[in-house]
Amino acid sequence: MKAAVLVFPGSNREGDVAQAIELVTGRRPTMVWHGDGDFEKVDLIVVPGGFSYGDYLRCGAMAAQSPVMAEVKKRAAQGVPVLGICNGFQIVTEAGLLPGTLMRNSHLKFVCADVHLKVETSQSLFTNRYQAGQVIKVPVAHAEGNYFADAETMKKLEDRGQIAFRYCSPEGAVDGSGNPNGSSSNIAGVFNETKTVLGLMPHPENAVEPMFGGTDGKGLFEGMVEALS
């Protein structure tokens, strides 16, 4: 699996995700600068976390209009898988690759903690290593992770099985107790209609080695390798 990791001014998790990908593929991904309108052909494009363009205007708004994202939109339309993590999720929603938006956390605080996620489906190139209903533990670190979409969009997401992960309790109960930011329907991650684009607020790339608190995020990368190699 050949991957590209985008880098914007203010990205800060690009190294973490590159390392997670290298861990499972043995291959260092290509790092692509935001001003590059063209880059080599890859099997996966990752939009990493951070504070692209200082979160000016709205999180992800400026990055979504950068030359590299124009190219990412083209490739996503051709079916090239795109993974947006944290600020990357905000960027891909602002770019229109995923529905909805990420608003300020309902409690107005930055949240940095381990959270539990319920995997909604194993039927995607991103989640095939997990079981539907499985609970995994991964960290979050964000101030704008409160997923919002209008009622019609929410219904479509539910009906089409586009919800990838929901925040839950350690026992798997999807209720207010496990929701770190006020997200609608406890949404932590969503797919596009073809399930070739995934955006999520938590950081699976920071849960791939036992030394750093767990390996529950590793399945996401292993699953992609299996699907894309």
Next chain:
Amino acid sequence: MTLKNGVLDPQGKAIGHSLNRLGFPEVGDVRQGKYIELELAETDTAKAKARLEDMCKKLLANTVIENYSIELVG
């Protein structure tokens, strides 16, 4: 730009609570927004407005959650 009706505005709520606490009990619902001033090299008001609409849709507002209004001055 202001948040659409029906979209929860936690910042507006926090501002409202603070104002109530500071001795302004008459303050009810508070909606917070953004204000942007732009200089345009365009003298035709209709054209300017159309261009600004385009800017709002493409970058300045997130129409999933925000409404916007445009005012031409000068």
